Amino acid sequence: MKTYSERTADELKAILAEEKEKYEQIKALGIKLDMSRGKPSKEQLDLSKDMLTCISENADCYDEAGTDCRNYGSLAGIPSARKLMGDLMGAPADQTIVCGNASLTIMFDTVARGFTHGFAGNTPWAKLDKVKFLCPVPGYDRHFGVTEHFGVEMINIPMKSDGPDMDLVEQYVNNDPAVKGIWCVPKYSNPQGITYSAEVVERFAKLKPAAPDFRIFWDNAYGVHIITENEDPRDDLANILERCEANGNPDMVFVFASTSKITYAGGGISAFASSKKNVEEMLGHMTYQIISHDKMNQLRHVKFLKDIDGIKAQMQKHAALMRPKFLLVDEILKKELDGLGICSYTLPRGGYFISFDAMNGCARKIVNMAKEAGLVLTGAGASYPYHNDPDDSNIRIAPSLPGLDELKKAADLFAVCVKIASLEKILENR
Numbered sequence: 001m002k003t004y005s006e007r008t009a010d011e012l013k014a015i016l017a018e019e020k021e022k023y024e025q026i027k028a029l030g031i032k033l034d035m036s037r038g039k040p041s042k043e044q045l046d047l048s049k050d051m052l053t054c055i056s057e058n059a060d061c062y063d064e065a066g067t068d069c070r071n072y073g074s075l076a077g078i079p080s081a082r083k084l085m086g087d088l089m090g091a092p093a094d095q096t097i098v099c100g101n102a103s104l105t106i107m108f109d110t111v112a113r114g115f116t117h118g119f120a121g122n123t124p125w126a127k128l129d130k131v132k133f134l135c136p137v138p139g140y141d142r143h144f145g146v147t148e149h150f151g152v153e154m155i156n157i158p159m160k161s162d163g164p165d166m167d168l169v170e171q172y173v174n175n176d177p178a179v180k181g182i183w184c185v186p187k188y189s190n191p192q193g194i195t196y197s198a199e200v201v202e203r204f205a206k207l208k209p210a211a212p213d214f215r216i217f218w219d220n221a222y223g224v225h226i227i228t229e230n231e232d233p234r235d236d237l238a239n240i241l242e243r244c245e246a247n248g249n250p251d252m253v254f255v256f257a258s259t260s261k262i263t264y265a266g267g268g269i270s271a272f273a274s275s276k277k278n279v280e281e282m283l284g285h286m287t288y289q290i291i292s293h294d295k296m297n298q299l300r301h302v303k304f305l306k307d308i309d310g311i312k313a314q315m316q317k318h319a320a321l322m323r324p325k326f327l328l329v330d331e332i333l334k335k336e337l338d339g340l341g342i343c344s345y346t347l348p349r350g351g352y353f354i355s356f357d358a359m360n361g362c363a364r365k366i367v368n369m370a371k372e373a374g375l376v377l378t379g380a381g382a383s384y385p386y387h388n389d390p391d392d393s394n395i396r397i398a399p400s401l402p403g404l405d406e407l408k409k410a411a412d413l414f415a416v417c418v419k420i421a422s423l424e425k426i427l428e429n430r
């Protein structure tokens, strides 16, 4: 098979005419599909049905310690939920705070506290001329949205196959006191599905930041979100809290997680974990912000998920629903696009996304064409700070929500859009 670049202009024009015809045919089907976000499907949400009934009587509303979860109190969360979320995050229960329904809120609040009050007695960031964050790319659009909202200068750090480019991370963090943080999704990263290697985690733990209040924002959103049947040893993520402590940097990391994609997206519980000192500091702020989070939901989660093994069993059920979707998209991309020399993409072992790299200068066009034919994808550039993908190449595909039939149509349409945009690009450059 010849790659597109190896073909003559006439051959390319003929293929382009064919693909354009296919595009018009698909467009005429009137597809209406939104794959812009990694939302769980209805079937995945149905897996948590017992959450709806596990508290149904007044007598069900007490936790193991006898706390009435309907009332105020337990700022840091009920002990059983702190244990559950701590186990999920690799943190002791007393270093874990259980919060509301979204980890993004905790991340936003944490950045906000950096600005208003500062960390560990250091100058509040709002009083500094410049605050910088490192942003492994491609990455999670909402992380970059938070730091953009606060006027932080964001610096792209390329992702490698085992995590962020650590030479660059060390260079920035260890030399520039304006660098106050880095966003990390360390396991089954959004969007590539990469898990940071033990070596990368160790290099994080050994950082010698120029800023005493530099913090790693370790968003382990997909820590248990396997897609394959068995976990690959490469996805055995080292414990950042333990490694930081062992390397004399106990306060350098903030860990975040939630059950958004374990139970209900937007109806789960979230958590923050860090050193005892940082946890105390956070609770000190929270005490002015809230009397207690929703303990009824915490209790519901403990009753339903029980423990870390219960969480893993639940994730196997999710995986059984997710796996065929990822395999279907992969199969269609392989069949339609492999060998043409116009793209590369990942088949992740976990997480929620397929990260697709088109030819430079094609992503926006592909996303626009898909939209015109009824398929909404995440905006091109969204996985980069300021929505600016310097290569205009990366597209995040989120296959979880649609059923297999719809997904097939969407993947077929996507492949046609990729071909057309690539053919036009190559012809333009001839």
Ligand SMILES: Cc1ncc(COP(=O)(O)O)c(C=O)c1O
Residues within 6 Å of the ligand: 038, 101, 102, 103, 104, 105, 140, 185, 190, 219, 221, 257, 258, 259, 260, 265, 266, 270
């Ligand atoms: C990396 C990452 N962190 C956080 C979230 C959102 O989590 P939550 O619902 O707990 O705010 C997502 C959702 O897509 C995500 O991909």
